[in-house]
């Protein structure tokens with residue numbers, strides 16, 4: 013697979029999503045590839061940034 017194809021696929025698969033956060037974490041997430049964001053349990057999940065800084069993992073993914 014060439015670099016360009018890979019890059020293109022990566023762009024399609026990657027998904028920047030609406031900001032969400034966990035009431036148990038001090039950061040918010042906005043990428044569905046973030047393992048930390050994906051591990052948030054439903055009862056702790058909230059929409060929006062919660063006024064928190066962005067998760068460093070999401071910042072790298074974006």
Ligand SMILES: [Zn+2]
Pocket residue numbers: 040041042043046047048049067068069070071
């Ligand atoms: Zn994150």
